Amino acid sequence: MGELLGVAVLGAGHMGADHIRRLDQVVSGARVAAVADPDTARAKEAVGGIAGVSVHEDAVAALDAPGVEAVLIASPGPAHEEALLAAFARGLPVLCEKPMVPDSDGALRVVEAEARLGRRLAQIGFMRRYDAEYRRLKSLLDGGALGRPLMLHCTHRNVSSPPHFTSAMLINSSVSHEIDAARWLLGQELTAVTVLRPAPSSGAPQGLLDPQFVLFETERGALVDVEVFVNCGFGYQVRCEAVGETGSARIGEEHGMAVTSGGGARQEVPQDYLVRFADAYDREVQAWVDATRRGRVTGPDTWDGYAASAVAEAGVRSLEEGGRVQITLAPRPDLYARTDR
Ligand SMILES: NC(=O)C1=CN([C@@H]2O[C@H](COP(=O)(O)OP(=O)(O)OC[C@H]3O[C@@H](n4cnc5c(N)ncnc54)[C@H](O)[C@@H]3O)[C@@H](O)[C@H]2O)C=CC1
Numbered sequence: 228m229g230e231l232l233g234v235a236v237l238g239a240g241h242m243g244a245d246h247i248r249r250l251d252q253v254v255s256g257a258r259v260a261a262v263a264d265p266d267t268a269r270a271k272e273a274v275g276g277i278a279g280v281s282v283h284e285d286a287v288a289a290l291d292a293p294g295v296e297a298v299l300i301a302s303p304g305p306a307h308e309e310a311l312l313a314a315f316a317r318g319l320p321v322l323c324e325k326p327m328v329p330d331s332d333g334a335l336r337v338v339e340a341e342a343r344l345g346r347r348l349a350q351i352g353f354m355r356r357y358d359a360e361y362r363r364l365k366s367l368l369d370g371g372a373l374g375r376p377l378m379l380h381c382t383h384r385n386v387s388s389p390p391h392f393t394s395a396m397l398i399n400s401s402v403s404h405e406i407d408a409a410r411w412l413l414g415q416e417l418t419a420v421t422v423l424r425p426a427p428s429s430g431a432p433q434g435l436l437d438p439q440f441v442l443f444e445t446e447r448g449a450l451v452d453v454e455v456f457v458n459c460g461f462g463y464q465v466r467c468e469a470v471g472e473t474g475s476a477r478i479g480e481e482h483g484m485a486v487t488s489g490g491g492a493r494q495e496v497p498q499d500y501l502v503r504f505a506d507a508y509d510r511e512v513q514a515w516v517d518a519t520r521r522g523r524v525t526g527p528d529t530w531d532g533y534a535a536s537a538v539a540e541a542g543v544r545s546l547e548e549g550g551r552v553q554i555t556l557a558p559r560p561d562l563y564a565r566t567d568r
């Protein structure tokens with residue numbers, strides 16, 4: 228391994244460009260070695276003036292570029308399976324943006340391919356596990372300060388959705404974060420899901436079922452509800468309240484400055500995830516680089532990625548067919564029994 232971990236970034240869109248900047252300017256111990264995007268102009272723009280970066284149209288070609296020792300996948304979800312399998316074939320450590328693979332069959336193929344290697348290579352980009360507030364809530368729950376957890380009430384609002392966003396993506400792209408956070412916070416699998424669809428907001432694009440109300444049941448009887456509203460127009464709001472037998476705790480209330488003047492008060496609201504979760508992304512990528520340089524893999528694993536996809540898929544079925552859908556996960560390979568996250 229070089230003095231700095233050489234990273235190939237696949238996909239130079241919103242997240243890819245931000246991760247390229249992060250690897251170059253924020254994170255220590257790594258450098259951008261290659262960038263791939265079918266839109267090579269976009270890739271070149273994201274690279275900007277960073278020296279020593281090769282630009283590729285083809286993602287797999289970037290994995291074989293000189294100096295590449297690890298891969299950060301930030302292409303659209305449907306492209307992740309091919310990239311993950313190609314990285315595994317080369318023994319390259321990976322940080323893969325969520326959703327790991329949107330469909331559960333593809334996600335399971337990734338789990339099985341890694342399990343066949345007999346060692347973990349991939350960390351999945353559920354960055355909320357690195358957010359300071361989420362970590363405090365997790366410590367509180369693990370320490371028993373709220374008693375046995377009964378419910379999580381979650382809110383996930385975006386100002387607007389990208390043009391390609393579908394009704395299913397409210398669940399398998401947006402709510403995938405709540406799915407992972409709930410599994411992680413509660414230490415339980417989700418066993419059933421019911422999705423309700425209120426009359427769509429007039430602010431949502433024609434045909435998009437937005438907002439949605441998602442209710443999960445867990446293996447030990449807790450309930451998790453999520454309001455997901457991706458064209459709310461007013462701000463990026465991610466909240467979570469945990470209610471236990473002896474107390475409750477709420478995170479995500481305030482993330483900007485509170486300005487008081489002229490006899491009134493105004494609370495700033497972040498406008499997107501790159502602002503709200505900036506610190507979490509920084510910590511996530513730094514943790515990945517540090518672990519990789521030590522020859523280790525930590526953080527959310529491919530099993531977590533698979534579980535999130537399987538749960539989301541059941542949610543999409545409930546959205547499309549109505550009613551409560553039971554969730555059944557495949558047998559969990561021994562490789563993913565560890566809990567050091
Ligand atoms: N952790 C988080 O909070 C967030 C994660 N994401 C995830 O990041 C990933 C990328 O999302 P965005 O950057 O918002 O999308 P985007 O649409 O802004 O960018 C995707 C880029 O990937 C390129 N691309 C398409 N196919 C490719 C391939 N096979 N190989 C390499 N590049 C390819 C596209 O040309 C485009 O430039 C998705 O998996 C998304 O779910 C997105 C937003 C926030």
Ligand SMILES: O=C1[C@@H](O)[C@H](O)[C@@H](O)[C@H](O)[C@H]1O
Pocket residue numbers: 385400401402404457500
């Ligand atoms: O991952 C993300 C996006 O893909 C998703 O579309 C947004 O709803 C989430 O807030 C963001 O964190």
